Amino acid sequence: MNEQDLRRLLTVSVEDVLPSQPATAGWERARRTRRTRRAAGVVALAVLLVGGGTVAALRPPSDPAPPVGPTVTPTADPTHAGPVQKPPAELTFPPDPLARLGDPATVPLSERPVQRALALFQPLDEEYHANGPVRVLGDDRVVRSLDVVTLAPTRDASGNEAPALKPGVLSPDGRSAAFAQTKELIMIDLTTAAVRRIPLDGYLEQVVWAHDRVLVGGDDRTYAVDRVTGAASTIDVSTWELIAPDPAAGREAPLIDMYGEGTGLKLRSRTAREAELRSEQPVNASALPSPYQVNEFYGRGWLHGERLARAAWITSSEIDGAEGAAVLDARTGAVLHVLDLGRDRAKGCCDVLGWDNKGAVLLRLEPAALARWHPETGEITGIIRDLRGVIALAG
DSSP: OOHHHHHHHHHHHHHHHOOOOHHHHHHHHHHHTTSOOOOHHHHHHHHHHHHHTOOOOOOOOSSOOOOSSSOOOOOOOOOSSOSEEOOOSSOOOOOOGGGGGGSOOOEETTTSOOSSEEEEEEEBOTTSOBOSOOEEEETTSOEEEOOSOOOOOEEOTTOOEEOSOOTTOBOTTSSEEEEEETTEEEEEETTTTEEEEEEOOSOOOEEEEETTEEEEEOSSOEEEEETTTOOEEEOSSOTTTBEEOOTTSOTTSOEEEEEOOGGGOEEEEEOTTTOOEEEEEEOBOTTSOTTOEEEEEEEEEEEETTEEEEEEEEEOSSOEEEEEEEEEETTTOBEEEEEEEESSSOTTOOOEEEEOTTSOEEEEETTEEEEEEOTTTOOEEEEEOSOOEEEEEOO
16 A cells, blocks of 8 residues: 555545534535545554554655646736745634624515625534525625525435535625526526526536536536526536636636646646636646645635635645645646645635635635635635534625
């Protein structure tokens, strides 16, 4: 057994023994159906190795492959922080409109639709089941309840369930929401409270807004649905690995997805309409100080101009498998910034939920339900204090 096999076994065993974040566990569970599972006896060995601290650190390739396609020379952006950053011991919470998301709803959406929603929130109980209606926070700072539809949990072919509200269901303009359901897509015009149901086949779980279309899919298929007409066709891309496009980019901007782990991490560029593969290049972490590396990404990734942000498990100065988040150059695959969140956090704790309009990354950062990270300066502040549930933000 080589070091790469041992690290993979270790990752699987920890996920099975400590699924402390059910949302991420559900995300990874669907991905693991496409992986080879190992014998249960080896799991016990891997857990034992965790206790002894014997974990092999991944190393970058000595001569990374050049980017696919035309060579692009990155411009030097002004920065005041190094490539590896850490959060402060305690977060400050400046006033922020999104903080109202923790307030109870005061009016149903059907009685008072929004002009634009800032965020959606699904309260959850301790068993990760929906605990009350979805909240809709409007740009008028009024919290509404989503009363025009009853959402069922999403599920896969094995019966695993997850809340219907996930990061990415709210359109970037905050005017619509799209929810994957088994055999259908539910689209809601939040400005009128009108509901459309679009029949589709299969177990549908993930939604990505891609300009004039909604991409919705599960383990074995993805549909591209016209957001105006509702016309649907299949498209060859996985909604689990697809990076949410920048809403400011044009409708012909390429689709980006990611796959792999360790030194095999790759960025792929696809055509906007048909998702045909255009180019592929390795994720390059050579700018990070040793021993820092990105092991694997999880959750939804998000584009903002030429930058890409996504939650990750990393090799840090303390441990292989620390929680983190990374910002990459989407043109070259270079890792520009890593947020080292340490070893004393729940596995899969810190999904990235998008960007704000000033170039800050929005992410879960326990005990904060939502925090703001400025990769260029290293500043990190809280937005919403501890709040049990799932948040979806507008672009």
